[in-house]
Amino acid sequence: MIPILRSSAMRQLVPRANAIQTRGLLNSVLYGSEKAKKEGELEIQQYSRLIGRGKYIHGFEVHHVKPDKVEDYKKAAEEHYHGLLADPDLHVKLTGSWEVTVGQLDTFVHILEYENYGGYDRTTQAARESPKIRATEAALRPYLISRNQQLCQEFAFLPSSPPREQGGIFELRSYTLQPGSLLEWENVWRRGIEARQQFVKPVGAWFSQVGRLHEVHHLWQYPNLETRKSTRERAWQVDGWSD
Incomplete structure (x- = not known):
């Protein structure tokens, strides 16, 4: 799943692009299987210690909005997420908010940063006890x-960048791996990122x-789709990224 994300009144609003075809060794690790449900927990415990940054947990909140209610949703979402950030008891940061403009339209992606799992527990408990936050969340519904949430950890070699103000488009690329x-x-x-950083660095x-x-x-962030195209073409000529 590759969404393209574009900025909006809240911060940056992101679009989704189409599914991509990977090459080389990466093809051997892309997979979709029910076995993931049974094998996931052990892998998470083992691998997270090796490759995870371990400092923050990021909550990926995806909202699918009624097409005729998008503008109303944007206003309600702005009030809700600004309220989360303004509450000193919640200790949560907003990595960004995006609207999907290529892919599954009328979809919004919000990425929140928590102080690891203990921070996530404290934040969600405080939010449940806050009449204001409960009210702004109810106003979204x-x-x-539909909506869904996923908790993710940063790769240790690439901590996420601070929120960016300069706009442009954002591309969210997602892959399902073999367990x-x-x-x-x-x-x-x-290795591929190290080769590609001379052209562009992931957010x-x-x-x-x-x-x-x-x-x-x-x-990823680009000024526009034309820059994305030229950047990717140059990167594919570099050893490491094209392997």
Whole structure:
């Protein structure tokens, strides 16, 4: 799943792009299977200590909005997420908010940063006890078709960047891996990122820990789609990224 994300009144609002075809060794680790449900927990415990940054947990909140309620949703979402950030008892940061403009339209992605799992527990408990936060969250629901959440950890070699103000488009690329292949993915992809950083650096890279397992995400920012195209063409000529 590759969404393209674009900025909005809240911060940056992101679009999704189409599914991509990977090449080389990466093809051997892309997978979708029910076995993930049974094998996920052991892999998470083992691999997170090896490749995870371990400092923060990021919550990926995805909202599918009724097409005729998008503008109403944006206003309600702005009030809700600004309220989360303004409450000193919640200790939560907003990595960004995006609207999908290529891919599954009328979809919004919000990435929140918590102070690891203890911080997530404290934040969610405080939010449940806050009348204001409960009210702003309730105000969102009439505009939603569905919503889901996933908790992810950053890859240690690429901590996420601070929120960015300069706009442009954002591309969120997501992959489902074979159970047990996360270390292999991290090793191959890290070499590719090191080769590609002369052209563009990701905003962040994460792997899932709670929710849908065996998924990895990376987020890129470009001024426009033409720059994205030329950047990717140059990167494919570099050893490491094209391997």
